[in-house]
Amino acid sequence: MKKTAFAAFVAFWSSVVTLLVTWTLVPAVTLAEEEPTFTLEEVARHDRLEDCWMAIRGEVYDLTDYLPHHPAPPAVILPWCGREAxxxxxxxxxxxxxxxxxWGQLERYRIGVLESAADTSTGQ
Ligand code: HEM
Incomplete structure (x- = not known):
């Protein structure tokens, strides 16, 4: 009887641990696979202060909400909106x-990666 109870105890907690591991890992893997990728052409469509994306070091950022808080005047930033910046x-x-x-503030505005980033990493 004691053996059966122990086996049931182990089986129960094994199931709980398996479920927890699955719930934790599966969404993380799925999210990593679904990272949005943008081309420079897509970035170029967002070239205004009211809609400003930039590609920086292979990542794409939507900086529209940040620009009103930037210490330098908008005229300094505008030429870089919609571009590799x-x-x-x-x-x-x-x-x-x-x-x-x-540089740290940038992370908050990251929306994906630049499609051509894969090419540059191969040195081509
Ligand atoms: C890519 C185009 C950008 C240009 C041309 C630009 C230019 C400037 C200039 C002229 C200043 C003021 C002068 C100075 O502090 O030396 C400045 C300061 C600053 N900018 Fe930008 N900026 C750009 C993008 C950004 C972005 C995307 C962020 C953050 C998300 C940012 C954050 C800051 C901060 C925090 C300062 C204060 C000084 C510092 O921490 O370096 N800037 N920027």
Whole structure:
């Protein structure tokens, strides 16, 4: 009787652990597979202050909500909306990189990856 109870106990908790692991891992894998990918042509459609996307180091960002909070005037940013803007981010337009804090803020606005990022990683 004790043996049966112990086997039932082990079986029950094994099922619980299996279910928890499945619920935790499956959505993570699914999300990773479904990461949105954008082409530069798609990014280029968002080239206004009211709708501003940028591609920076192979990632795509929707910075529309951030721009009103940016310390420099909109005229500085606008030319980079809808474009590959790594140079803008690393030079601020006058040769000085943004602070690590500024780079950190970017993450909040990330919406996906640039389709051509896969090509650049192969060095082609
Ligand atoms: C890509 C085009 C961009 C250009 C040309 C640009 C340019 C500038 C300029 C001229 C300044 C003020 C002068 C200075 O602090 O040296 C500045 C400051 C700043 N920018 Fe930008 N910016 C751009 C994008 C961004 C983005 C996407 C973010 C964050 C999401 C950002 C965050 C900041 C912050 C936090 C500062 C204060 C100084 C610092 O932390 O480096 N900027 N930027």
């Amino acid at each position: 790594t140079e803008g981010m690393t030079t601020k337009g006058y040769g000085r990189d943004h602070s690590p804090a500024a």
